Amino acid sequence: MEAMGVSFLSTTPSLISLVPVPSFNSNSVATNRCLITRAGAIRCSKTETDVCGEYGFHRRDVLKCIGATVGMELLASSGPWVEMATAADLIQRRQRSEFLSNIKDTLLKAIKGNPDLIPPILTLALNDAVTYDKATKSGGPNGSIRFSSELSRPENKGLSAAVSLLDEAKKEIDSYSKGGPISYADLIQYAAQTATKATFVASAIRKCGGNEEKGSFLYSVYGSNGQWGLFDRQFGRSDTEEPDPEGRVPLWEKATVQEMKDKFKAIGFGPRQLAVMSVFLGPDQSATEALLATDPDVTPWVHKYQRSRETVSQTDYEVDLITTLTKLSCLGQQINYEAYTYPVKKIELSQLKL
Structure with missing residues (x-):
């Protein structure tokens, strides 16, 4: 550790x-x-x-x-x-940090080439995580959604293209990994992080009249990039070797607000988290928010985040979304903080010339 x-x-x-x-x-x-x-x-x-x-x-x-x-x-x-x-601990930290940075670069490149897959990538991460069951301590963001028998369920319709994109990214990542292949559990959640950041940057670009350079600068100055520290530390999830049980994930496009609230409550979330995660609940965020706004418990939070997105920094919206995604991405998981590390060549101090 x-x-x-x-x-x-x-x-x-x-x-x-x-x-x-x-x-x-x-x-x-x-x-x-x-x-x-x-x-x-x-x-x-x-x-x-x-x-x-x-x-x-x-x-x-x-x-x-x-x-x-x-x-x-x-x-x-x-x-x-x-x-x-110890020095070994610091070496491992650096190894993980460099590997994670490379992963993010690979995922960003893949997502930039396929921006239409951002919504299914977000839903993929959500659906992989909300299978968590507190009573049995099973499910959660464990990569089970990669199995065809789970991916083919009605609630996961339309997510296969996102999985295919991540399959290709995984091949590239594994080719340069020195500490073993990346788990699907990690890959899916970090793809969601990358996609989320991409939506934040895209929003900043729109506020700059479509100027990418100015928009990227706006996000770097006023954005939430520094809020991802805890999320980045949770790097080392293990893959399950079987699909999660059926019936744990709502069909979001047909679910009532009460059904959504019940599911979020079951994993430890409330109306606030449901409202901020609206972009994860289907391809049409506006339609999802309109539905959520019909519920008196969720309405205040929907309006709060809509107002926040109109500001330059989007602080309330972005920070709450990052906080919720961080918690969601760790439900029931034991993080291996030594994952992806590898031995380095030993230096004999007696051979150093002082």
Whole structure:
């Protein structure tokens, strides 16, 4: 599992016996080992160790060479989350981050070439996730919708083209993955994230009169890109090996608002989340919102998000949608935070020339 925090000494295991911060005393050195706490404060403990040899050589000179470059980089990349991390943990984080960035590039390219598939991609992610059953702890965003017997169900009509697109993207992703093939469970949810971002950017472009460059800049300045951090951490879902049980997903285009409310309630959501997820409930968002607006519990939220989408930043709408999608994409899943990592070539410190 990904560790949380940084200890510089962990980056050079063979030098653990050396003391990193010597004092001006020629016989001994006061070592302050500092740990970053969850609140960001620093806690230090002091020990005394002899570090000067026969020739008065201070081992701090060695650590200066290594620590100045490596130590600060690791501290900067650890973030405020944590308590302790080894070099291996940070390597794994970087591996996952780079892989995820490449995945997003591949998915964005695929979606830009097929913008008409954005609605079915969103519904695909929703339908894969809402099979979750709290009583049995089964279902959820586990990739089961990829099976033909589940994909052919009435509620999944029209989603096969989206699955075919993701099949092709998966082949490309797996070809450059160094840590094994991506799961369909991850692929489907990150495709929904990419499609959602594409709708946000498209909205910004419309507000700029169709100018793509200005629209993209508008989203980068006022948009919600920074809100996706928690979603991106939930990377490492496992695929199920069988379809989920039937009868757990409504036929959204024919469902009443009460049936939608009941389904969302069953997975821990309310009218607010139902309203913000309207774009996931079928190809015609306007028609879905018009239906939802007939319910007194949902109406206030429908109007709230409609007003928000008229603003430059769409803050309320985008943040609530990202929050809801993040929760939806993790229902019942045990995230493997070591997924897609791989061994790296070991560096023998004894061979380094200092």
